[in-house]
Amino acid sequence: DGVDGWKVEFSPLAPQAGAPRLYFINLGGYDTHSFGEAHHYLLVVAHNKQEARALGKRQMLRGWSQAHTDAVMDVDDCLPIDLVDGRYVHLVQGPHTPIMQRNDYIVLS
Numbered sequence: 001d002g003v004d005g006w007k008v009e010f011s012p013l014a015p016q017a018g019a020p021r022l023y024f025i026n027l028g029g030y031d032t033h034s035f036g037e038a039h040h041y042l043l044v045v046a047h048n049k050q051e052a053r054a055l056g057k058r059q060m061l062r063g064w065s066q067a068h069t070d071a072v073m074d075v076d077d078c079l080p081i082d083l084v085d086g087r088y089v090h091l092v093q094g095p096h097t098p099i100m101q102r103n104d105y106i107v108l109s
Contacts, residue, residue, distance in 0.1 A: 002097065003044065004045055012086075012088070013088060021046065021052075021082065024081055049080070052078050
């Protein structure tokens with residue numbers, strides 16, 4: 001429904017230039033109690049990738065050692081989410097239902 005005070009809406013029209021965008025962030029690091037790399041996924045609202053990366057870095061998990069990147073930046077992935085099923089993502093400041101994360105097995109056909 002929304003992210004950090006921004007309600008997500010969909011429209012057939014593209015958002016205006018300079019409008020905030022929704023970004024998917026994949027953070028990578030190592031938990032001292034687990035073998036292998038851990039990941040934490042989140043959505044952030046930012047005006048550009050640099051701002052989105054900075055917001056992602058602030059949300060690195062505290063228990064991780066060697067929080068890192070597999071690429072050059074401080075997050076593993078930083079992907080803008082502009083189109084969903086042919087409609088543009090628009091962000092409007094306002095109240096929204098919080099994000100709820102869960103694991104599930106979804107068969108894609």
